[in-house]
Amino acid sequence: MxxxxxxxxxxxxxxxxxxxxxxxxxxxxxxxxxxxxxxxxxxxxxxxxxxxxxxxxxxxxxxxxxxxxxxxxxxxxxxxxxxxxxxxxxxxxxxxxxxxxxxxxxxxxxxxxxxxxxxxxxxxxxxxxxxxxxxxxxxxxxxxxxxxxxxxxxxxxxxxxxxxxxxxxxxxxxxxxxxxKYQVTAKPFFATDDCISCGLCEQHCPVHNVKVHIKPEWGNHCTSCLACYHICPRHAIHYGKATLKKHQYFHPECK
CATH class of the missing domain: 3.40.50.360 (Flavodoxin domain)
Structure with a gap:
């Protein structure tokens, strides 16, 4: 196993x-x-x-x-x-x-x-x-x-x-x-108007904490894995201001 x-x-x-x-x-x-x-x-x-x-x-x-x-x-x-x-x-x-x-x-x-x-x-x-x-x-x-x-x-x-x-x-x-204590939370997440409602963030969240209703919405059991941020094809998801000028990575064989 x-x-x-x-x-x-x-x-x-x-x-x-x-x-x-x-x-x-x-x-x-x-x-x-x-x-x-x-x-x-x-x-x-x-x-x-x-x-x-x-x-x-x-x-x-x-x-x-x-x-x-x-x-x-x-x-x-x-x-x-x-x-x-x-x-x-x-x-x-x-x-x-x-x-x-x-x-x-x-x-x-x-x-x-x-x-x-x-x-x-x-x-x-x-x-x-x-x-x-x-x-x-x-x-x-x-x-x-x-x-x-x-x-x-x-x-x-x-x-x-x-x-x-x-x-x-x-x-x-x-x-x-x-x-x-302070970083494992979904509260800072938001999506900009670049979001196209593709649903990839919802599909790739390992704990099913993201639901897309026009834009993604986050629940209260985030693990801070950042899959939603990194998988977004439009780079529309951000974690407060901390990620606004940063880059993305997702393993090429697991997208």
């Missing part, structure tokens, strides 16, 4: 590669949470459990943490658990946070990886997408890196390769909490 969460497609692309190579089913975390059913799974004898998700403000997204806290496996012992997180530059203390989260559930991770993908965070001053040349370099490098990671997973290796980066404690333990 490969559980994934993705906004602009980086983690979805990675999850697809992992699921195909490892011959595992692909399950969207947002859909499972929205389904309302008990999140209880029974694993087949040779089945592995993987989580794929983006790093938000140097930590796992709140929706991923919610899912892990709620999910239960009836026969977790003896199975291979791993995660792959995508990020633009560094993951901070994501590995530490994931270790702490599953320890209370009686699991342990057997492997964890960071894979560098194009940046997509634009809703804060000083942050923007990568230049197109760097974006393409990251996408090409990710293909080879994904092959290497899949080989490690197929061998059931105990490998932990998460890029921590600088000032990790401050970023993951302090800034991340402020991000979740």
């Amino acid at each position: 490969i559980f994934y969460f993705s906004g602009t497609g980086n983690s979805k692309w990675v999850a697809r590669q992992v699921a195909a190579y490892q011959h595992e089913s692909l399950i969207a975390i947002a859909d499972e949470l929205a389904g309302g059913a008990d999140l209880i799974y029974t694993l087949q004898p040779s089945e592995v459990v993987g989580f794929v998700f983006p790093v938000y403000s140097w930590a796992p997204p709140a929706i991923v943490m919610e899912f892990i806290n709620k999910v239960r496996f009836t026969n977790a012992e003896g199975h291979y658990f791993f995660f792959v997180c995508t990020c633009g530059d560094e993951a901070g203390l994501t590995l530490n946070i994931m270790n702490e989260t599953v320890a209370a559930k009686g699991w342990t991770w057997q492997a964890a990886f960071t894979i560098i993908m194009p940046n997509n965070y634009v809703s804060f001053p000083g942050f923007d997408t990568d230049p197109k040349e760097l974006e393409q370099q990251k996408l090409h490098a990710a293909i080879d890196e994904m092959e290497r990671i899949n080989q490690e997973l197929a061998s059931r290796s105990n490998v932990f390769q998460c890029k921590v980066g600088s000032w990790a404690y401050i970023k993951s333990r302090i800034i991340s909490k402020l991000f979740n």
Whole structure:
């Protein structure tokens, strides 16, 4: 089982590669949470459990943490658990946070990886997408890196390769909490008159928080994934004034 969460497609692309190579089913975390059913799974004898998700403000997204806290496996012992997180530059203390989260559930991770993908965070001053040349370099490098990671997973290796980066404690333990408290909200979103009511923002919202009635309207369970902003073909969606002069990115194979 490969559980994934993705906004602009980086983690979805990675999850697809992992699921195909490892011959595992692909399950969207947002859909499972929205389904309302008990999140209880029974694993087949040779089945592995993987989580794929983006790093938000140097930590796992709140929706991923919610899912892990709620999910239960009836026969977790003896199975291979791993995660792959995508990020633009560094993951901070994501590995530490994931270790702490599953320890209370009686699991342990057997492997964890960071894979560098194009940046997509634009809703804060000083942050923007990568230049197109760097974006393409990251996408090409990710293909080879994904092959290497899949080989490690197929061998059931105990490998932990998460890029921590600088000032990790401050970023993951302090800034991340402020991000979740103040930035994970749809309130600043609006659409300009350039909106053509195409509905792509509604279609690509992983938590179905966007509804288009002439213009898009946002609900109250936004994950701050920015899929709606990045998928808009007219660049008509903005997050307050922070994104007015910024760029867009969506994984080319996940549009």
